Amino acid sequence: MNRPLTRREYLMRATGGFAGLALADLMAESPLSEKRPHFPVKAKHCVFLFMNGGPSQVDTFDPKPTLKKYHGMPYHGDAKVGSNGRAVGHLMQSPFEFKKHGQSGLEISSLFPHTAMHADDLCVIRSMHADTAAHASGCLQMNTGSIFIGKPCLGSWLNYGLGTANQDLPGFVVMTDPRGGPIGSASNWTAGYMPAAYQGTLFRSGGSPLLDLATPEGTSDRTQRRSLDLLKSLNEEHLKRHPEETELMARIESYELAYRMQTEAMSVVDLDSEDAATREMYGLNNKLTADFGRKCLITRKLIEKGVRFIQLYSGGGHIEDTWDGHNDCITNHTLHAGETDQPIAALIADLKRTGLWDETLLVWGGEFGRTPTSEGVGKPGRDHDWHGFSMWMAGAGVKGGQAIGATDELGFKAVEDRCHVSDLHATILHLMGIDHSRLSYLHQGLNQRLTGVEDRRVITQALA
Numbered sequence: 001m002n003r004p005l006t007r008r009e010y011l012m013r014a015t016g017g018f019a020g021l022a023l024a025d026l027m028a029e030s031p032l033s034e035k036r037p038h039f040p041v042k043a044k045h046c047v048f049l050f051m052n053g054g055p056s057q058v059d060t061f062d063p064k065p066t067l068k069k070y071h072g073m074p075y076h077g078d079a080k081v082g083s084n085g086r087a088v089g090h091l092m093q094s095p096f097e098f099k100k101h102g103q104s105g106l107e108i109s110s111l112f113p114h115t116a117m118h119a120d121d122l123c124v125i126r127s128m129h130a131d132t133a134a135h136a137s138g139c140l141q142m143n144t145g146s147i148f149i150g151k152p153c154l155g156s157w158l159n160y161g162l163g164t165a166n167q168d169l170p171g172f173v174v175m176t177d178p179r180g181g182p183i184g185s186a187s188n189w190t191a192g193y194m195p196a197a198y199q200g201t202l203f204r205s206g207g208s209p210l211l212d213l214a215t216p217e218g219t220s221d222r223t224q225r226r227s228l229d230l231l232k233s234l235n236e237e238h239l240k241r242h243p244e245e246t247e248l249m250a251r252i253e254s255y256e257l258a259y260r261m262q263t264e265a266m267s268v269v270d271l272d273s274e275d276a277a278t279r280e281m282y283g284l285n286n287k288l289t290a291d292f293g294r295k296c297l298i299t300r301k302l303i304e305k306g307v308r309f310i311q312l313y314s315g316g317g318h319i320e321d322t323w324d325g326h327n328d329c330i331t332n333h334t335l336h337a338g339e340t341d342q343p344i345a346a347l348i349a350d351l352k353r354t355g356l357w358d359e360t361l362l363v364w365g366g367e368f369g370r371t372p373t374s375e376g377v378g379k380p381g382r383d384h385d386w387h388g389f390s391m392w393m394a395g396a397g398v399k400g401g402q403a404i405g406a407t408d409e410l411g412f413k414a415v416e417d418r419c420h421v422s423d424l425h426a427t428i429l430h431l432m433g434i435d436h437s438r439l440s441y442l443h444q445g446l447n448q449r450l451t452g453v454e455d456r457r458v459i460t461q462a463l464a
Helices: 007-028 066-068 115-122 134-145 154-162 219-239 246-271 276-281 290-304 330-354 421-431
Strands: 045-051 098-101 107-110 121-131 172-175 309-314 360-365 369-374 380-384 388-395 400-406 414-416 442-445 447-448
Touching: 045 098, 045 154, 045 290, 045 330, 098 115, 107 115, 115 330, 115 388, 121 414, 121 421, 134 246, 154 172, 154 309, 172 290, 276 369, 290 309, 290 330, 309 330, 330 360, 330 447, 360 421, 369 388, 388 421
Parallel strands: 045 309, 045 360, 121 400, 172 309
Antiparallel strands: 098 107, 121 388, 360 388, 369 380, 442 447
């Protein structure tokens, strides 16, 4: 005859049952299961073309005729010039010619002859500004909304808010430059205080997309599946006793995702099936454009597979290996624009060809801009400028063929329709169907937001 349970035994069993309910709820739905947006929009995917190092606004998308007038003269204005004690030179005109393009007449530098062919699709924001002059904190702010390490990045927020349409691939993919990653490395695609499932997954643009992704030699699919099932059951038993450990839940999911990716991810980076015209369009046959071209073509394939957020880095490491043209901005920008211009234009054209343009949002820019002064008298370099710089958006929900805002006549400061980095984030979220003020995550007793607690705005002029 079974004896009655003691009160302590009853509480222990009941507690175990509650833990089991939590586990069942976790296992019933992947953290990346597709979710409804706050309101209906066209955009389903976002591609951030990150020009690491800080492109010069006055040499790319913000023409300044006044600089020609004062070229070679000292600057006597009130804008702060000179980061980290670097030499301050004289005002320097752009060596690149600006021309009007498309029906809109949008002015674009000669650095981007291919992208300029899509001028009527671009919405250039000429009045961006940030809070820091340092690369590490600047990249962090552009990616996470904060200059401090430990916050979830834009891609994590989008995956948290919307999930992804393909459970066999990560919802957030990052591809860095072969010369290195951005300063701050993985903190730029971290999930911060969110579960690790929302963090970015680093893809390589050649060979296996992930190291150690391939099935170990001599291991059958059946053996691997049985090993994963055993590992999963052991982890789930542990999770029953520790349901609050989101890292463990993410680890369980990551093993399963890796297993599913062994087929799916390999097919995405396999470009041999692409025809000769496509490979030529993306510049895969040209050493200058081949790497970024591969990344852009893989991006199109990831979008076709339903991946939510993809970030491509141009420039890696330090100084001239990035857009950080301290020594020679002319040579620097010629190189990095040359590497990226044709592939980006090819991605735009290909998205239009495949019907994905109307559901894909593109964002182009770096962590800040560069000064209209040279770095040292008679030197061709430019220093950091976080007071005013340019970025552009295009694609789903964006009103193209326009420039929003303005810097002063020399290009130092944003003075008209000023747009903070967090305003850009609010706008990206809006275009993806998310109200930035409603998207929050409870952490340390506070409802945290990508756009912080300050009053940020959607850049409504950018909306179609």
